Amino acid sequence: MATQSNVASEIAERYASAVYELADEARVLDETAADLKSIKGMLSESTDLQTLIRSPLIDADVKASAMEAILEQGGASDLTRRFVAVIARNNRLAVLPSTIDAFLAELANRRGEITAEVTSAQPLKPTQLDAVTNALRSALGGKVTVDAKLDPSLIGGLVVRVGSR
Numbered sequence: 001m002a003t004q005s006n007v008a009s010e011i012a013e014r015y016a017s018a019v020y021e022l023a024d025e026a027r028v029l030d031e032t033a034a035d036l037k038s039i040k041g042m043l044s045e046s047t048d049l050q051t052l053i054r055s056p057l058i059d060a061d062v063k064a065s066a067m068e069a070i071l072e073q074g075g076a077s078d079l080t081r082r083f084v085a086v087i088a089r090n091n092r093l094a095v096l097p098s099t100i101d102a103f104l105a106e107l108a109n110r111r112g113e114i115t116a117e118v119t120s121a122q123p124l125k126p127t128q129l130d131a132v133t134n135a136l137r138s139a140l141g142g143k144v145t146v147d148a149k150l151d152p153s154l155i156g157g158l159v160v161r162v163g164s165r
Helices: 004-025 029-045 047-054 060-073 078-089 093-111 126-140
Strands: 113-120 143-150 158-162
Touching (some): 004 029, 004 093, 029 078, 047 093, 113 126, 126 158
16 A cells, blocks of 8 residues: 555655756756755745645735745746646645655656765855865766755764765
8 A cells, every 4th residue: 555655755756756857858958957955945944935835725826926926036948847736736735845855856867877975964065066066976886966954953074975875
């Protein structure tokens, strides 16, 4: 029997695959990736936005209208706005963060990039981020993309995760 998180993950993968194919066909993969990274950033910074996408008490049409306004103001492309609108109308906004992660993972995979999640207690300076990226590139070989995250509960140092390692 499938668990709820497996079902949500499967839904996110399907949406990610669909938007990837649409973006690839329209030759706007980079633009779509930038839009989705922007949405991911907004979600991580705004508890109100997190509540909007997760709350079952908010009507799907209200969610769709709110997301459309946010994305339009943020300058998202037409493809991205239409994609998020479909997810909202289908009342699946709760899987949007997983969908974004799946899209970015698929894009990196097809480009032969390795994504490393680097978590630090404080924001990394650009020189520090470059040093970490270069060290990972040397250790792993190939293209490395760093996804920097913050965790104030860390005492110091970095937590680096590449795939399951």
